[in-house]
Amino acid sequence: MDVKVEIRSMEADDGLGWGSSLQVPSVQEMVRIDSQTVPERYIRESKDRPVIDGLCPISSEIPVIDFSLLANRDKEEQQKLHFASKEWGFFQIINHGVAEDLLHRMKAAAAAFFDLPLEEKMKYSMAEKDIQGYGQVFVVSENQKLDWNDLSFLMTYPPESRNLKYWPLTLLGFKETLEEYSTEISKFSEDILANLSLLMGMEENSLKDFHKVVRLGMRMNYYPPCSKPDLVLGLSPHSDGGTITVLLQDDDITGLQIKHQGEWIPVKPLHGAFVVNIGDAIEIWSNGTYKSVEHRAVTHATKARISVATFVTPHDEAEMGPVQPMLLNHPAMYRRIKCVDYARQYLNRELNGKHIDIVKLDDKS
Numbered sequence: 001m002d003v004k005v006e007i008r009s010m011e012a013d014d015g016l017g018w019g020s021s022l023q024v025p026s027v028q029e030m031v032r033i034d035s036q037t038v039p040e041r042y043i044r045e046s047k048d049r050p051v052i053d054g055l056c057p058i059s060s061e062i063p064v065i066d067f068s069l070l071a072n073r074d075k076e077e078q079q080k081l082h083f084a085s086k087e088w089g090f091f092q093i094i095n096h097g098v099a100e101d102l103l104h105r106m107k108a109a110a111a112a113f114f115d116l117p118l119e120e121k122m123k124y125s126m127a128e129k130d131i132q133g134y135g136q137v138f139v140v141s142e143n144q145k146l147d148w149n150d151l152s153f154l155m156t157y158p159p160e161s162r163n164l165k166y167w168p169l170t171l172l173g174f175k176e177t178l179e180e181y182s183t184e185i186s187k188f189s190e191d192i193l194a195n196l197s198l199l200m201g202m203e204e205n206s207l208k209d210f211h212k213v214v215r216l217g218m219r220m221n222y223y224p225p226c227s228k229p230d231l232v233l234g235l236s237p238h239s240d241g242g243t244i245t246v247l248l249q250d251d252d253i254t255g256l257q258i259k260h261q262g263e264w265i266p267v268k269p270l271h272g273a274f275v276v277n278i279g280d281a282i283e284i285w286s287n288g289t290y291k292s293v294e295h296r297a298v299t300h301a302t303k304a305r306i307s308v309a310t311f312v313t314p315h316d317e318a319e320m321g322p323v324q325p326m327l328l329n330h331p332a333m334y335r336r337i338k339c340v341d342y343a344r345q346y347l348n349r350e351l352n353g354k355h356i357d358i359v360k361l362d363d364k365s
């Protein structure tokens, strides 16, 4: 197969100043041209290959939290949030109050974008020095294994953070839907942060203060079907670098797997729920009490899967480092680092497990 479709424009733009990634082919286009061949660059070493088993029973153990109770600061529900963040780093949230119609429109907007012809999508390609737009991130060498995934990454909130040159404004309703969705996710995330602040022995607004305003980056993921799903990964193992991530996904395909007690556990979608996970920033602020857990995505033999991950991202100038109440009975487990420095280091490398070790302090120090 000889597919030379590079998804990157040559426009010079420093963008967010967080990093950049090398050019890669569109996997969706490769599969459209030849759905059977899996190029060598996508085939994982034996030890990294996934077990495709959407029916693993333990999946049902992932905590489910009722947001309507958390919003009322219900103590029992807060304890569930505490347990989930400590033991799993992941939970599904029901009764979040975001209208089902909006969730449906958000998924449809992402699907409509990936449905566009390649030439059209390429108009929104990442610029050379940015990670916003259509393309791929975390590609730093010509030799590394690639994910079976195409993505578009957009800053969506607050409104002034949007760079509309990466937004397909010709798609009817795309902009309005993302605006509406990101406004809802900003309110939802603020409330989760308020509950986590209280659980960490702080004022309700303390975690929010690290953001000034809650800042959202949205990664729309498209995982094409793969004829050999047991040889590839849709998304390499990683933990998310920000505060929390809110994931919206298709109901009918299990693609997300999380590392729990040394095993990869599939997260079976719960209709209408968000999957929320703790990012590295919360692990560091909580001095390791709450866990930013490794996760990955696997592919499906015949179906494409779309997910929409919204990353809550701290203010560039804020500091990551354990907060005072979490240091009362424990030594600091992480050194302090400015959020923008962490983001730059996080983004300019191959995605390969947890990155947090770069700020971990030796147990004895």
Ligand SMILES: O=C(O)CCC(=O)C(=O)O
Pocket: 219, 221, 235, 240, 247, 249, 255, 256, 295, 296, 297, 307, 309
């Ligand atoms: O597609 C998924 O389920 C996972 C997405 C994810 O982990 C990410 O975009 O960081």
Ligand SMILES: [Fe+2]
Pocket: 238, 239, 240, 245, 295, 309
């Ligand atoms: Fe992730």
